[in-house]
Amino acid sequence: MKQWVINGIRSSGWLLWAPLLASYAPRGLTNMYLNLHIRRYARRLVPFLDPFVTIDIASNSSSRSDNNQPMPSIAFEEAKAYLAKACWRDALEFSAKGTVEGSSFLLSLREGQEVVDHFQGVTVWWLLVPPRRGMPEESCLCLRLMFPQQHRALILDEYLPHVSRQGREDMLVTIDIVNDKSSPTPRYYDTDDGEFRSRGAFAEVQAYLTKVCSRSDVLNLYAEGTVKDDSFLLSLREGEEVSDRFCDVIVWWLSVPIQREDRLRLMFPQQHRALILDKYLPHVRQQGRDIMFGKRSQSLYTNKRGYCSSDKVWRRIDFEHPATFDSLAMNPTKKRRIMEDLDSFRGNKDYYRRIGKPWKRGYLLYGPPGTGKSTMIAAMANHLNYDIYDIELTSVYSNSDLRDLFINMTSKSIIVIEDIDCCFDDFNGQRMKKKGRSIPSGHVIEVKQKVTLSGLLNFIDGVWSAQSGEQIVVLTTNFPDKLDQALIRRGRMDMHIEMSYCCFEAFKTLARNYLDVEAHPLFQRVEELLQVVEIIPADVAECLLKAEVPGSDRGV
Numbered sequence: 001m002k003q004w005v006i007n008g009i010r011s012s013g014w015l016l017w018a019p020l021l022a023s024y025a026p027r028g029l030t031n032m033y034l035n036l037h038i039r040r041y042a043r044r045l046v047p048f049l050d051p052f053v054t055i056d057i058a059s060n061s062s063s064r065s066d067n068n069q070p071m072p073s074i075a076f077e078e079a080k081a082y083l084a085k086a087c088w089r090d091a092l093e094f095s096a097k098g099t100v101e102g103s104s105f106l107l108s109l110r111e112g113q114e115v116v117d118h119f120q121g122v123t124v125w126w127l128l129v130p131p132r133r134g135m136p137e138e139s140c141l142c143l144r145l146m147f148p149q150q151h152r153a154l155i156l157d158e159y160l161p162h163v164s165r166q167g168r169e170d171m172l173v174t175i176d177i178v179n180d181k182s183s184p185t186p187r188y189y190d191t192d193d194g195e196f197r198s199r200g201a202f203a204e205v206q207a208y209l210t211k212v213c214s215r216s217d218v219l220n221l222y223a224e225g226t227v228k229d230d231s232f233l234l235s236l237r238e239g240e241e242v243s244d245r246f247c248d249v250i251v252w253w254l255s256v257p258i259q260r261e262d263r264l265r266l267m268f269p270q271q272h273r274a275l276i277l278d279k280y281l282p283h284v285r286q287q288g289r290d291i292m293f294g295k296r297s298q299s300l301y302t303n304k305r306g307y308c309s310s311d312k313v314w315r316r317i318d319f320e321h322p323a324t325f326d327s328l329a330m331n332p333t334k335k336r337r338i339m340e341d342l343d344s345f346r347g348n349k350d351y352y353r354r355i356g357k358p359w360k361r362g363y364l365l366y367g368p369p370g371t372g373k374s375t376m377i378a379a380m381a382n383h384l385n386y387d388i389y390d391i392e393l394t395s396v397y398s399n400s401d402l403r404d405l406f407i408n409m410t411s412k413s414i415i416v417i418e419d420i421d422c423c424f425d426d427f428n429g430q431r432m433k434k435k436g437r438s439i440p441s442g443h444v445i446e447v448k449q450k451v452t453l454s455g456l457l458n459f460i461d462g463v464w465s466a467q468s469g470e471q472i473v474v475l476t477t478n479f480p481d482k483l484d485q486a487l488i489r490r491g492r493m494d495m496h497i498e499m500s501y502c503c504f505e506a507f508k509t510l511a512r513n514y515l516d517v518e519a520h521p522l523f524q525r526v527e528e529l530l531q532v533v534e535i536i537p538a539d540v541a542e543c544l545l546k547a548e549v550p551g552s553d554r555g556v
């Protein structure tokens with residue numbers, strides 16, 4: 001009771017001071033002070049007449065990042081940005097954070113700070129509520145919106161979307177991709193070599209958004225036929241908006257025709273400017289081109305451990321490794337030979353038929369760890385637009401299981417068995433027994449049924465091998481000398497490719513990839529050093545990565 005009286009006197013104290021203040025203080029200051037407090041106290045009376053609705057917007061969303069951290073809530077960030085701008089006249093306490101670029105500040109409300117906003121004649125209140133004490137670490141701040149119940153429809157249907165859109169515009173960088181209508185030609189054209197080319201970035205982005213739209217819940221779309229087959233490309237209708245996610249960053253695409261000019265507006269948070277410009281936009285164009293010309297998306301399959309015969313034998317995920325021959329660091333002549341070999345394999349179905357050989361080709365990649373064997377496989381798959389079947393041989397219990405795997409592969413694929421030297425303890429028969437290997441219940445194993453080298457050879461180039469058509473087999477090893485000659489003889493492993501320590505040409509490729517540097521005064525010194533030092537490309541790549549990341553330890 002006593003406390004209540006004290007609080008009452010405290011909170012109404014301004015009523016006593018106000019007239020005094022009014023007579024001495026400048027008029028503007030007095031008005032602002034009175035205005036602010038009258039509104040604040042009036043609000044406390046309003047609930048007696050019309051109950052309030054409260055909406056809390058939490059700072060963490062329910063989704064999680066790749067490393068299992070709670071993702072920030074977009075709605076919270078938008079509301080925060082909106083309030084910092086729309087209500088800064090009212091609020092007295094802000095916290096300020098420097099922007100990543102430039103020398104300006106981003107303002108946001110301080111915990112406990114309350115601000116008033118007006119929308120179409122309705123007054124609403126916002127309050128920044130701190131996490132509750134004793135709650136788990138992940139509990140978060142929230143922005144509390146309070147408004148009179150009678151305006152529920154207006155606030156939900158119009159005010160909140162307005163807050164979200166305005167806030168987003170204030171906190172995001174915007175890029176408009178404009179459709180160049182000066183040329184009346186269609187979005188695709190046919191080149192002399194029979195390839196389809198796109199008319200430019202707008203068409204590619206539009207095609208990319210097909211993929212984004214098809215997995216979103218956008219309601220208004222339009223469709224257009226593709227060049228190569230009878231499928232459709234979906235696009236955003238005017239004024240529609242769709243979000244996309246790239247490396248845990250959310251971006252928005254909005255269709256905004258301005259003065260009868262088609263525009264696709266990309267909006268993204270300022271702090272991710274480099275990622276979006278350097279990585280996301282090129283990714284969007286490439287994917288858009290692939291979609292337009294009917295390039296299928298690639299898959300990476302791995303065999304399931306101890307599957308039952310009724311199961312599907314392969315587990316599939318999208319294959320999205322960015323490696324290409326362009327970014328692969330190795331001797332350029334060697335690289336060109338490999339690419340020519342792959343190209344001549346791909347186009348030569350008739351040749352293989354004529355000589356009576358299955359349409360298959362084997363590559364043995366050998367060299368120390370970290371020299372790029374896996375990267376090479378990804379570059380091959382991307383070059384040919386093939387799927388990858390990655391066989392973990394230690395999870396296959398018999399030759400008949402292996403046969404199931406082979407007959408369930410499709411054409412246009414690369415079959416990969418990594419570290420083949422670890423798969424057999426001797427190359428006359430038995431697969432290496434792994435200590436403590438758990439075997440799923442119900443799976444009967446007989447020693448004589450285990451995968452054998454001859455079983456593997458049979459599936460690589462025996463009668464079974466011809467079933468699936470256009471395929472490449474890649475074996476990798478760090479110890480080529482340990483391998484059985486039968487496995488790697490020419491005709492079975494047609495090309496033996498040594499992946500070796502970093503040469504100067506490879507270093508230049510890595511410097512271009514990681515630092516965007518083509519030449520540098522230190523290059524000559526590096527060239528001299530690489531002639532006497534054996535260093536794997538993975539170590540060079542790691543050093544260059546550290547040099548590029550701001551704030552990383554450059555001295556190591």
Ligand SMILES: Nc1ncnc2c1ncn2[C@@H]1O[C@H](COP(=O)(O)OP(=O)(O)OP(=O)(O)O)[C@@H](O)[C@H]1O
Pocket residue numbers: 327328329330368369370371372373374375376478499537538539541
């Ligand atoms: N030749 C290369 N060109 C480009 N990047 C490379 C190359 N070699 C290694 N790297 C970099 O090092 C990392 C490791 O390389 P990768 O896994 O391809 O080597 P690996 O020879 O397959 O190694 P392991 O034998 O241990 O499997 C790659 O992610 C890549 O970033």
